[in-house]
Amino acid sequence: MARVDTAETGQDGGGRDTCPATWRAGVRRAIRAATRPGPWKRGLVLAALAVLLGLVMLLHAEIPNRIGNLGSLVETFLPWFGLFVPVLLAGALWRRSAAAVAALLLPVVVWASLFGGRLADRSHPGGDLVVAAHNVGAANPDPAGTARDLAASGADVLALEELVPQTTGTYEKELARTYPHHTVLGTVGLWSKLPLSDTRLIDIMNFGPAAKTIPADEKIAPNRALRTTVATAHGPLAVYVAHLGSVRVNPAAGFWTASRNIGVQAIGEAIAAERTTRVVLLGDLNGTMDDRAFDDLTARLLPAQEAAGDGFGFTWPAAFPVVRADAILVRGVRPERSWVLPATGSDHLPVAAAISW
Template sequence: MTESERGQTMAQVDTAETGQGDAGRRDTGSGGLRAGIRRAIRTGSRPGPWKRGLVLAALALLLGLFMLLHAKIPNRIGNLGSLVETFLPWFGLFIPVLLAGALWRRSASAVAALLLPVMVWLNLFGGLLGDKSHPGSDLTVASHNVGAANPDPVGTARDLAASGADVLALQELTQQARGTYEKELAKAYPYHTVQGTVGLWSKLPLSDIQPVDIKMDYGPLADTKPIDVKMDYNRALRTTVTTDHGPLAVYVAHLGSARVNPRAGFWTAHRDRGAQALGSAIAAEQNERVVLLGDLNGTKDDRAFADITSRLRSAQDAAGDGFGFTWPAKFPVVRIDQILVRGVEPKSAWVLPATGSDHLPVAAGISW
């Protein structure tokens, strides 16, 4: 092959390689363009922050409406309304759960929707979060369901005597333990009365002592206590405490139990009848200064207590710190042990340390 022929061949090879390189570059550029277009389409079709998390937003709105309209939930089916109201503060726990989901989804709509349940919860319970107590009180009252199965009534009585309460109400007193409480409390409290399963011990004189008929149907309740525990079934009393500021009407009550039954739902028939009867007694009370101490087996938010809470206010709400949950003692989730007042001013309210009971004692300082 001559030099001229070799040169022509090399030129042809170079030309072929150059053409192939240009084609490859053109292919690469085309693929990059297609990938860019796909990315743009994906970005354009991805929902924005206001369109993401619409399910979470809907759940947040439903939660807010649920708490806002709790009084509209009917009791016709298993006392559902009362059950919801009993645990109403705890529905606030769903708020941080929904907030975590909204942040994970980066959903502006869900975060905005959460403003409704937050505002409703704060309106219902925000006032309980701070300490509202004030120094100074004229009288300290306390109440405790001592528990029929309490293994240490002596220790419980001594703890209550050491609390410094001027007036002490006890519920669920058994025949076996009554003598123990009377003996242990005698030194601190020279005046006392026991009516059935409830009693009142006082450092001040008592008068006008009488049982209060709260219309209990006691048959089924006999099955709720250990077989070796004997109970009388008068569960409410009314007396007058003589103070330096005048007479004070004091009611002590232990309303019927509430039960969650798979067939009946939230069963409160006995308790609700007792609440109505107790409300009627308080409505007829002539003394303008009244204190109700007791285990009501329900929270003040429960509509079943409207006849009572419309006439008396909660010392815990007015002068306490927090929710003041009292039951069960090991991990309290509801406040069913109440101090309610009329005609006196709560200065402070608190929960006392645990005893051998499954309830926590409660106390309040009141002033004229």
């Protein structure tokens, strides 16, 4: 009897026709392949999120502050928005979405234009004077050790904030040998290797009509800023030390910055009226210079970190810094280098800058 090849006849051993089932399976595969979204149609949600991220960073100045100071909150953490890019990129690659990958070009370009320059080392050698500032922390468990570390930093002028009666004497004792001149007003002080004069308090709480709108239990002590003159070989240097009001985020008020913003205005007005050509502002400003609340201040003073730093120079919290709350700003002098000092017992990191005439 002749052998029948079932593969060629499309029949199984029992004579049943198998071609229809195979044909139907092939048709279904073809339909699925034809209707499956292409790489430019997949991941459209990811692409939309990438565009939104880029627009938020590009148009951050247009985000209003009328609702919970949302604009200032976004600007405070604006550099960290770049972390969403690799997250979205991973999603785009997983979805094999060409549209999402292309859309990510917008936030990448925007972030690079805003912050790419800060990744480079902008410091220069030299400097006539080294200034430093540190919020030493009222709860610092080792004020003597902190003082010794700061004295060894090489700073010629040292500003301290958040001084309390229990520890001020310790700082005065430990810093006396390195800094023969010092002044303390309220919770801020300045230690200097050079003579000081014309020291006075700057009231950063009771300034302008906005101060009257802050409830009594929300007000800060007014004795958190001072102005003094440092006698240098190049002439007088006006130094301001400030510890501005704290900010916080809560569901009721959003990003609460009322007392901080009043302090910014008070310091800004004092510096605007300053007749000394050369000015340095040192302190814990409880905000970043990207926050629009500091626009008037940065219009008068140059942030040393942006001009001569290496990286972002984040200072708070000390365990894992996410913002540069501590700042050095100058006018009439040139910042050559700006850096962050090693951690002490405080929840802030100290900052320093070398300036030249």
